[in-house]
Amino acid sequence: MPQNSVRQVKKVLWLILAANLLVAVTKIFIGNSIQSTSMTADGYHSLTDGVSNVVGLIGIAFAAKPVDSDHPYGHKKFEFLTGLFIGGMLLVITTNIILEAIAKILEPVTPQFGADTIAALVATLVINVIVSVYEYRQGQRLNSYILIADSLHTRSDIYVSLGVLLTLLGIKLGAPPLLDPIASIIVAGFIAHAALEIIKSTSDILVDRAAVDLVLIESVTMTFSQVKDVHGIRSRGSESALFIDMHIEIDPLMSIEEAHELVHQIEEKLKEEINPTIQALIHTEPYKGLPGITK
Structure with missing residues (x-):
């Protein structure tokens, strides 16, 4: 505070x-x-x-x-x-x-x-x-x-x-x-x-009960076309201090710099749409649904 x-x-x-x-x-x-x-x-x-x-x-x-x-x-x-x-x-x-x-x-x-x-x-x-x-x-x-x-x-x-x-x-x-x-x-x-x-x-x-609706977090995250899938969503905290972590799947050919910028954009969108106090920890993974990528 x-x-x-x-x-x-x-x-x-x-x-x-x-x-x-x-x-x-x-x-x-x-x-x-x-x-x-x-x-x-x-x-x-x-x-x-x-x-x-x-x-x-x-x-x-x-x-x-x-x-x-x-x-x-x-x-x-x-x-x-x-x-x-x-x-x-x-x-x-x-x-x-x-x-x-x-x-x-x-x-x-x-x-x-x-x-x-x-x-x-x-x-x-x-x-x-x-x-x-x-x-x-x-x-x-x-x-x-x-x-x-x-x-x-x-x-x-x-x-x-x-x-x-x-x-x-x-x-x-x-x-x-x-x-x-x-x-x-x-x-x-x-x-x-x-x-x-x-x-x-x-x-x-x-006891860290879920602080934000998971569906809402997913819907905001999926507005980015670069995000192919999202899972492992968790949230905790209060209105004055919210913490969110999740895994997103992206194109495996995306550069580290592009993925880093995407993560920041998602966090800013979550702050704008849900709560400005949000701190998001977003783990990136290669999207396994693309041709040539084994599941």
Whole structure:
């Protein structure tokens, strides 16, 4: 990742960290004041958003390191390791929310609050929405997986806050306190879903799952008349760093210089048609379908 992009990603993470800490402190303070277990838990959940920001800052610092002899493909996967950590942290949060919900089902507690509490919760909810949308868009613009993954983490916080808000309003209108833990369990389901999405997407990249449709790679490569056949196509990586390798069969009478130029043209075409970050390793072979060439 270019140093300019790294600086921009870090700047976004620092801004999001400040916003998450503000939201977390507000929720924890209000939750303790009104004796609302769900709001206090929501505050600690927001605090984990800040923790993930710190993890993201550490991860991007490693991911931005230049290529060296020990890491010839760069350090990009460190960023996805942090994304995997965020997904695991969400699963831990899900477990804690469910355990707290069970405790509240066994011993229901009725929170005491007023309109100011509702207003504060709505304000934190609005901040979370703005933070999530802003971080996701910046992640797409900067091709930063860590920002996109962290925005999904923040989005899960929105679900939690919305669930707490609806719960408090319901209790205010006369609903039984049991509504609180039930809503918490439903919210935990949303958080678990976000966690599994992050874990799956990061795992796919870490285990080098195919990153580009093989048919698309083949179709782009075969637009060159000099290419008689293509096989052994493989791809891996992410939108910000794609790697493709394949074998192409060409006229055995083509010179080394001509074959070299063809390979460069194919790579540039792949960048133009699929993704500008592509690095292609193309192995040339003599086409075995020509007369006089034994298979």
